Amino acid sequence: MSKFSCQNRLLTSDEYDYVFKKAKKVSDDNFTILFRENEKSLNLARLGLILSKKNTKHAVDRNRIKRIIRESFRHYKAILNNFDIVVLVKKGTDQLDRKLLRKKLDILWEKISNLSN
RNA sequence: UGAGUCAGCCAGACAAUCGCUGUGUUGAAGAUCAAAAUUCAGCAUAGAGGAAAGUCCGGGCUCCCCAGGGCGAAGGUGCCAGAUAACGUCUGGGAGGUGUAAACCUACGGAAAGUGCCACAGAAAAUAUACCGCCCGGUUGAUAAAUGGGGUCAGACUCCAUGCGGGGUCUGACCCCAUUUAUCAACCGGGUAAGGGUGAAAUGGUGCGGUAAGAGCGCACCGCGUUGUUGGCAACAACAAUGGCAGGGCAAACCCCACCUGGAGCAAGACCAAACAAGAGUCAAUGAGCUAAGCUCAGAGUGUUGCCCGCACUUAGGACUCGGGUAGGUCGCUUGAGCAAUGUAGUGAUACAUUGUCGAGAUGAAUGAUUGUCCAAGACAGAACCCGGCUUAUCGGCUGACUCAUUUU
Numbered sequence: 001m002s003k004f005s006c007q008n009r010l011l012t013s014d015e016y017d018y019v020f021k022k023a024k025k026v027s028d029d030n031f032t033i034l035f036r037e038n039e040k041s042l043n044l045a046r047l048g049l050i051l052s053k054k055n056t057k058h059a060v061d062r063n064r065i066k067r068i069i070r071e072s073f074r075h076y077k078a079i080l081n082n083f084d085i086v087v088l089v090k091k092g093t094d095q096l097d098r099k100l101l102r103k104k105l106d107i108l109w110e111k112i113s114n115l116s117n
Numbered sequence: 118u119g120a121g122u123c124a125g126c127c128a129g130a131c132a133a134u135c136g137c138u139g140u141g142u143u144g145a146a147g148a149u150c151a152a153a154a155u156u157c158a159g160c161a162u163a164g165a166g167g168a169a170a171g172u173c174c175g176g177g178c179u180c181c182c183c184a185g186g187g188c189g190a191a192g193g194u195g196c197c198a199g200a201u202a203a204c205g206u207c208u209g210g211g212a213g214g215u216g217u218a219a220a221c222c223u224a225c226g227g228a229a230a231g232u233g234c235c236a237c238a239g240a241a242a243a244u245a246u247a248c249c250g251c252c253c254g255g256u257u258g259a260u261a262a263a264u265g266g267g268g269u270c271a272g273a274c275u276c277c278a279u280g281c282g283g284g285g286u287c288u289g290a291c292c293c294c295a296u297u298u299a300u301c302a303a304c305c306g307g308g309u310a311a312g313g314g315u316g317a318a319a320u321g322g323u324g325c326g327g328u329a330a331g332a333g334c335g336c337a338c339c340g341c342g343u344u345g346u347u348g349g350c351a352a353c354a355a356c357a358a359u360g361g362c363a364g365g366g367c368a369a370a371c372c373c374c375a376c377c378u379g380g381a382g383c384a385a386g387a388c389c390a391a392a393c394a395a396g397a398g399u400c401a402a403u404g405a406g407c408u409a410a411g412c413u414c415a416g417a418g419u420g421u422u423g424c425c426c427g428c429a430c431u432u433a434g435g436a437c438u439c440g441g442g443u444a445g446g447u448c449g450c451u452u453g454a455g456c457a458a459u460g461u462a463g464u465g466a467u468a469c470a471u472u473g474u475c476g477a478g479a480u481g482a483a484u485g486a487u488u489g490u491c492c493a494a495g496a497c498a499g500a501a502c503c504c505g506g507c508u509u510a511u512c513g514g515c516u517g518a519c520u521c522a523u524u525u526u
Binding site: 009010015016048049050058059060061062063064066067068070071072074075098102 | 485498
């Protein structure tokens with residue numbers, strides 16, 4: 001089972017700040033991913049998303065990218081245990097198609113997994 | 118059949134698996150004396166738009182110690198009538214314009230209240246003016262013709278003499294002078310707004326008469342103004358009389374007239390919990406009456422967009438301002454000017470009645486992914502308190518009504 005519920009999300013600004021304060025970083029042309037081992041050792045991966053209106057103009061595109069990231073995260077969260085993760089989306093990402101973005105995310109998740117080991 | 122106009126509708130479909138949000142329900146945890154919030158799991162069910170968009174108008178709703186009256190300011194609207202909760206929206210009508218037509222477009226009140234502006238070009242851009250042109254008169258000059266006068270030459274006739282020669286009359290040619298007329302040129306003084314050229318725009322249009330040339334100078338028709346009659350609720354239209362014509366454009370320039378408008382917004386606002394923290398600063402004026410508590414009156418302060426009145430609150434363990442801190446949870450939050458069908462009234466927008474129906478409610482923010490099949494190959498684009506509009510974006514398809522053209526009957 002690979003669900004994606006409230007437990008797997010970063011909800012408050014405190015939780016976001018926690019990640020920003022001492023984050024490790026992985027990035028490519030479209031995404032910057034910040035991650036940190038979570039405080040209480042929840043044995044869960046948690047995801048937060050940041051898309052600015054500046055970088056992604058239309059609400060439709062923002063929703064699309066969020067869905068793609070969540071879907072990808074859902075598949076990989078077993079590997080990403082104990083991490084709080086914030087994904088920042090860069091300019092121009094809305095131009096790319098779904099399959100390409102999935103591939104790029106796959107590679108980044110693998111990187112994080114390797115770094116932590 | 119093709120081209121087009123208007124109105125309405127749809128917004129890829131189906132299946133399997135995995136996943137997200139709400140609601141209902143079952144079970145477990147909470148969890149015990151008992152219950153609830155809450156969390157997790159299973160099942161069932163619902164889950165973006167015609168524009169959800171721009172935030173351009175109009176409302177509902179909420180708060181601001183009522184938004185009550187007068188004057189002013191600011192902003193908006195602008196043919197008429199109706200619809201509506203309301204509107205800058207819609208419907209019907211009028212006027213002007215576009216199109217063969219169905220139809221469509223229009224910020225469509227006032228330029229005779231006043232002020233201002235009208236680039237370039239042009240004579241002149243607003244008390245009309247006079248560049249070219251046309252016409253009249255005068256002066257000067259040139260040319261031509263006619264008449265008159267003078268001169269020279271030639272011829273004819275005639276007289277004196279009769280040899281040379283001289284005189285006179287007539288005719289013709291040439292020259293000079295004067296007068297008159299005509300034409301042309303220049304200048305001066307008037308008349309003219311027909312024509313020319315400029316411009317986005319030039320002082321009613323066309324025709325005939327008229328005139329020195331022209332001109333509403335006169336007439337006919339058209340346009341315009343005024344008055345009246347008729348039709349219409351009205352905007353306005355038709356007809357008649359009358360005036361010879363007031364009158365350039367711009368009011369999306371100021372302005373004038375009529376009408377409308379309190380402000381801020383769901384991060385509105387209410388409650389619960391936590392936190393700063395028994396924070397700092399500013400303010401002054403009280404008086405009179407009643408035995409007193411307290412109340413009343415006057416004054417003062419604050420608020421009410423500027424002023425006046427009115428109103429409300431305060432007048433001392435009070436009011437206001439500033440600073441600090443918090444954006445955790447619950448409510449608001451989706452049943453509403455709702456949607457659908459039928460009937461009635463109305464040209465219509467719409468209203469009323471009956472019956473049926475419930476169609477997202479997130480909050481670091483839900484509709485997606487994978488695979489397969491089919492086709493016309495999927496555009497613009499994502500709810501955030503809710504409605505009514507407007508505007509903008511948009512692949513394509515369907516339905517109905519109407520118009521034009523062509524063909525056939």
